[in-house]
Amino acid sequence: MSAPFDLSKPNRPIHIGVILVDSITELLDIAVVDLIAGMDKALAATFPDELMPPRIKAQALDIETHWVNQSGKTARLSGGIFLQPTNDFTNCPPLDIVIMGASTLDYKASEAELEFIRKSYKDCSAFITICGGFEVPFAAGLFEGKTVTGPRPFLAQMRKVAPQTTWLEKRWHRDGKLWTSGAVTNGLDLIRAFAEEYWGGEGSLVEFYVGLGHFSKRDINYADAEYPL
Secondary structure, three states, X not given: OOOOOXXXXXXXXXXXXXXXXXOEEOHHHHOOHHHHHOOEHHHHOOOOOXXXXXXXXXXXXXXXXXXEEOOOOOEEEHHHEEEOOOEEOOXXXXXXXXXXXXXXXXXXXXXXXXXXXXXXXXXXXXXXXXXXXXXXXXXXXXXXXXXXEOOHHHHHHHHHHOOOOEEEOOOEEEEOOEEEEOOOOHHHHXXXXXXXXXXXXXXXXXXXXXXXXXXXXXXXXXXXXXXXX
């Protein structure tokens, strides 16, 4: 019998997937995948030892990144970007980490999309929504009884629409394996906290990348933010 999967100490490749619906997905939301995907052994091997010491490089993980939509055909991102998915719903392996970003506000997910999202949530170790990326998982029923956050302008309305969910005004929040964030760049706050939770610490590869990329560490309760609305 194989050992249970531990995201912090994986005994096999980690499958990370960005689920794209048949809409326009916000590019900056899903760009957070780079911090985790960048921890792959193949990328770490490209760094010279003078920049990334071997003791740091040795911490790299086996990571497989999947870009998934229902059809497997070209997906649309903001900024006029077209992306070729690696998988459709029929051939995507079970995902360990799921990331979803915002689609257009008027988008209604198909039943196939909702069902795949439910299945992915069941299979995964972590499900991450960035900005309006919460809307389709919410429609799939994943937020029932959960404590979450989302973009600040949406929170008052969501508290009325879904009182069975606790909506917090925070940059990011974790409820078990469900990680949610506020708008756009708050996804960077979330992904830093996420990576540090599972693979961080002094002298870690996460610490190296956070420093290399100058990831900011902002107040989780927006104490350092202006809010004009």
